[in-house]
Amino acid sequence: MTDPAKVRRVAVIGAGTIGASWAAWFLSRGLQVTVWDPAPEGEAFVRRFIANAWPAIQQLGAPCASQDAISFHATPEQAVAGVQFVQESAPERTDAKRALFAQLEAAMAPDTIVASSSSGLMMTDLAQDLRTPGRFAIGHPFNPPHLIPLVEVVGGQDTTPETIDACLAFYRHIGKHPIRLNKEAPGHLANRLQSALWREAVHAVAEGVASVADVDAAVAYGPGLRWALMGPHLTFHLAGGEGGMAHFIDHLGEANEAWWRSLGQPTLTPEVCRAIIDGVAEETKGAPVPALAAQRDALLVALLQIIGTRRPAQ
Numbered sequence: 001m002t003d004p005a006k007v008r009r010v011a012v013i014g015a016g017t018i019g020a021s022w023a024a025w026f027l028s029r030g031l032q033v034t035v036w037d038p039a040p041e042g043e044a045f046v047r048r049f050i051a052n053a054w055p056a057i058q059q060l061g062a063p064c065a066s067q068d069a070i071s072f073h074a075t076p077e078q079a080v081a082g083v084q085f086v087q088e089s090a091p092e093r094t095d096a097k098r099a100l101f102a103q104l105e106a107a108m109a110p111d112t113i114v115a116s117s118s119s120g121l122m123m124t125d126l127a128q129d130l131r132t133p134g135r136f137a138i139g140h141p142f143n144p145p146h147l148i149p150l151v152e153v154v155g156g157q158d159t160t161p162e163t164i165d166a167c168l169a170f171y172r173h174i175g176k177h178p179i180r181l182n183k184e185a186p187g188h189l190a191n192r193l194q195s196a197l198w199r200e201a202v203h204a205v206a207e208g209v210a211s212v213a214d215v216d217a218a219v220a221y222g223p224g225l226r227w228a229l230m231g232p233h234l235t236f237h238l239a240g241g242e243g244g245m246a247h248f249i250d251h252l253g254e255a256n257e258a259w260w261r262s263l264g265q266p267t268l269t270p271e272v273c274r275a276i277i278d279g280v281a282e283e284t285k286g287a288p289v290p291a292l293a294a295q296r297d298a299l300l301v302a303l304l305q306i307i308g309t310r311r312p313a314q
């Protein structure tokens with residue numbers, strides 16, 4: 001697979017929260033989608049998911065799209081027959097993904113590429129039993145993949161540069177914003193960034209610095225608003241005034257280093273977990289998760305419509 005425009009058929013292997021969302025996005029880009037999931041109610045779940053996601057996807061623009069260009073298959077081998085690209089979204093377990101990859105490898109055409117949605121497993125580990133590890137890469141989306149543009153692409157030690165380039169080109173072609181990671185790490189990059197922030201958020205609750213709701217407000221009503229527009233480096237470049245990043249480092253670099261040295265190292269003890277779970281219940285006043293997710297997705301669509309690709313410095 002070299003030319004992303006030549007991808008007509010994509011397999012979604014594992015179709016839970018992430019796979020179903022990928023299927024919705026692929027369909028919206030006019031691709032034919034084949035699905036395999038071992039759950040008996042898998043097809044009904046995916047069809048329901050796509051129907052629910054469709055209005056939001058259409059608001060973002062879905063040229064030549066049809067919800068009907070999807071087929072469900074009894075085996076992974078059948079699902080990958082004749083596809084140019086496979087998006088694997090099976091459970092986050094090394095043994096399960098390894099076994100699945102071996103099955104896919106035996107059934108796929110020689111130039112078909114497999115991208116794994118894995119949140120944090122490394123392809124070097126996942127591909128160790130494969131004969132053709134060169135065409136397996138991580139293509140890690142953010143939930144929900146039909147709305148969030150980011151996809152992290154990273155290979156294992158045997159993934160070929162051509163596979164990485166093809167994944168980047170394919171995701172770009174279908175309207176995602178892929179980034180290339182030059183090195184593997186547990187959790188890739190974006191989950192590590194999220195986790196670094198959550199660690200300090202947990203520490204703040206554990207130490208009684210603020211309530212769960214106020215810790216969340218400290219992000220959502222503050223720096224989180226800027227982070228939807230630009231990352232931490234560019235944010236601080238602007239914090240440096242006309243002197244930009246050089247002045248910021250000169251002025252506040254040392255203070256940041258001192259804060260780094262005092263950052264927390266919390267542990268998820270039963271007491272800390274209880275405090276966070278109770279705090280979230282208080283914050284959400286009992287609103288069910290699906291209702292909160294629907295609210296989030298409506299606001300995400302509105303935000304994406306405003307921002308589009310018009311981020312500063314892009």
Ligand SMILES: NC(=O)c1ccc[n+]([C@@H]2O[C@H](COP(=O)([O-])OP(=O)(O)OC[C@H]3O[C@@H](n4cnc5c(N)ncnc54)[C@H](O)[C@@H]3O)[C@@H](O)[C@H]2O)c1
Nearest residue numbers: 014015016017018019039089090091092117118119141143
């Ligand atoms: N949920 C997230 O926020 C998120 C975000 C990004 C990436 N991911 C990654 O996506 C992948 C799937 O996560 P999810 O949240 O969709 O999980 P999920 O539990 O919602 O879905 C997993 C699906 O895989 C199916 N399945 C079970 N065994 C399987 C097998 N052997 N082969 C293929 N499919 C199998 C299940 O029936 C289920 O439908 C994981 O690797 C996860 O790390 C998750």
